[in-house]
Amino acid sequence: RIGRLRGLCLRHVSSTRQTSPIQRRFLNQFISRVQQDDLPVLEQRQFRLAVKDNIATVSPNPEEETPLTTTCGSNFLANYRSPFEATIVTQLRSRGALLVGKTNLDEFGMGSHSVHTAFGAVAQEGEQQAVNKHSAGGSSGGSAVAVVTGEADIALGTDTGGSVRLPAAYTGVVGFKPSYGMISRYGVVPYANSLDTVGLLAKEVRPITELILGSGEAEGLWAEHDPLDPTSLSPGARRRCASQRDCYHSGPLSKHPYPLKNLKFGLPLEYNITELSPSIRAAWSAAAAKLQSLGARLVPVSLPSTRHALSAYYVIAPAEASSNLAKYxxxxxxxxxxxxxxxxxxxxxxxxxxxxxxxxxxxxxxFGDEVKRRILLGAYTLSSAAMDNYFLKAQKVRRLVRRDFNRVFALPNPLLDKPESFELSELPETVGLEDKWGPTEVDFLLCPTAPMTAPKLEEVLSEEEKDPVNAYMNDVFTVPASLAGLPAISVPMRVQEEKEGTGMAGLQLIGQYWDDARLLAVAEAVA
Ligand code: GLN
Structure with a gap:
């Protein structure tokens, strides 16, 4: 295995050098690789870690020929070597991670197919002809491929509006986005601060659960506050949140598989959109039926603000991005x-x-074209003429989305002192969208991760030329949880497809804020 890694190192040249088209082909998944001559043989507690290239890493050996860069998939940072390491990377190293390389992504995390990158589009591997290659999803596509191909046991991604869950769904692996504020963002290059989270990808749920909740000697990541990240939840708030969630104390890992009996899962009606591929709809129903057969209760729920969530996200995220990217x-x-x-x-x-x-x-x-598009969009929606109609309205929609979730979950949101009240009439478009189903107190929401399976890369690229905004549609099921800061996980779901599809999609589970422990335990039982 070490020999194979070395072989790859020769091909995966660092992005600091000029690359030939042939070399670029091999760069699609890994931006750069660690050259470790003495790469230790894996011991039981060690695991190979791939890190999305918008997360800062330092080279283990600064003298080495191909130092680790942190490029964000951008020409602007093609030579950037971070002087410090992201907190999450340090935390994982202390838990046995061996860094195997940095993975390719949509520039600064902006995209849904990992094609907006200065280093060549990412594709799912294993397919012979270029025309048949499928999108690996974005923006953490390289991380997902590193997991699928077995080159990493765990990969780090970032999820602002679905960038961990979507690649996981397209490639058939597990992708977990924790509650906002749980995992430190120190050393993660910001895209949209109020939405950015660090997520984990793996072939199965268990290794992710062990890192988040702790196992053996290693403390769970959920408990670690980082004073270097102002959005990292304080130790007091962590204790308060966890005191309302017994899973952190009774240890869901001790009950295996987690009992689904008596759990209530909500099927959000608004997610059954016309654009939903019939094969995904069928697999979603089958998953619901399976849960029912395992003793769970399934109920329809209504999240009326969902239909505005995508538009709100594509106002808020570019607005924050335009401010973040001004420094370049x-x-x-x-x-x-x-x-x-x-x-x-x-x-x-x-x-x-x-x-x-x-x-x-x-x-x-x-900057690449997509980043320029986002900067222009964000600068416009923040301008004095457009602010009221776009940015402020999007913030209102965001509150409505959060309120919808708080209403359907049985557990209260521990961040709220008292239940949220918000006048629907503050947003004229929502009149008539009042709750159709009344309060339905569920434990988790069950829905697809994306409305379709991975499209062919060729189609994605030609669509990008014609109508670049079309790809935003892929995020329709992932952005609501991001706007509300809720934990969500995508587990692989097999689908019956007629044509030459990948046959893989994602089943998404969304939980109440800081219900990550139970979400992971349930995801493991469902997967
Ligand atoms: N596709 C979404 C976007 O482009 C989500 C990106 C992300 O989660 N980093 O903004």
Whole structure:
């Protein structure tokens, strides 16, 4: 295995060098690989970890020929070497992780198919002809492929609006997005801070559960506050949240498989959209029937704000992105793309025009088209003329989405002191959408992860040319949990497809805030 890894290292050249088209072909999954001559033979508690390339890593050996970069899939950061390591990577190393490489992604995490990258589109492996290759989903597509191919036992991804769950669904692995604020984001390059979470991918649920809840000597990640991340839940809040969830104390791992009897699963009516592929609809019903046969209760629920969630997400996420990406100007951050003398002169002489040209040139060369599209969209929705109609309205929708979830879950949201009240009339479009089904107190929601199975990469690329916004539709089932900061997991679901599809889709389970422990235990029983 070590020999094989070394062989790959030769091909997976670092992104700091010029790459030939042939080399680029091999870059689609891994951006760079760790060269570890003394890669230890795996002991029981050790595991191989692949890390999405928007998460900061430091090279184990700074002298090595192919140092680990943190490129975010962007030309702007193609040479960036982080001086520090993300907290989550350090936490996983201390639990036995051996870093095998950095994985390719949609630039800065923006995309649903891992095709918007400076290093060549990611594809599902194992298919011979280029035309038959399927999308690996995005934006953590490289991480998903690293898990499917067995090159990593666990892969880290980031999930802002579904980027861990969607690739997991397309490639047939497990993808878990924790409650917002549970896992530290320190060292994760921000895309949309109020939505960004670090997620984990693996072939099965169990290794993820062990890391989140702890196993043996290792403490669970859920308990670790990180003072370096201002959005990391404080130790007090963690204790308070966990005190309302017995799973953190009684240990769901001791009951295996977790008893599904008496659990109530909600089937959100609004997720049964016309765009839902019939094969996924059938597999979803079959999964519900199976749960019922295992003793669970299935009830229809209504989440009326769901139909606005996607639009709200694509206002909020680009708005935050436009602010986050403003720092990449070629002077303070990112490659300069001009000769040092030219840029230094402009800066020192304070020539506004020269400086402006310098920014423009750096950004034109540094950012890809999708990132530029998001920056423009975000800058527009935050502008004084559009703010009220877009950004503020999207924030209201976000509150409605959260309120819908709080209403259907049996467990209260531990972050709320008192139940949320919100006037539907504040948002004129929602009049008439009042709760159709009244309060239905469920333990988990059960729905598909995406409305279709992985499309062919060729189709994705030609669609991107014609109508780039079309791909946003893939996130329709994943963004609601992101807007509400809830834990969600995608487990593999087999589907019957007529044509040459992958036959894989994802079944998504969504839980109340900080109900991650039970969510993982239940996902394991369902998978
Ligand atoms: N596809 C979504 C987007 O492009 C989600 C991305 C993510 O979760 N990082 O914004």
């Amino acid at each position: 100007d070629g002077i303070r951050y990112g490659t300069r793309f001009t000769s040092p003398t030219e840029s230094d002169a402009a800066v020192s002489e304070g020539q506004e025009e020269a400086q402006g040209n310098l920014y423009a040139r750096a950004r034109a060369a540094g």
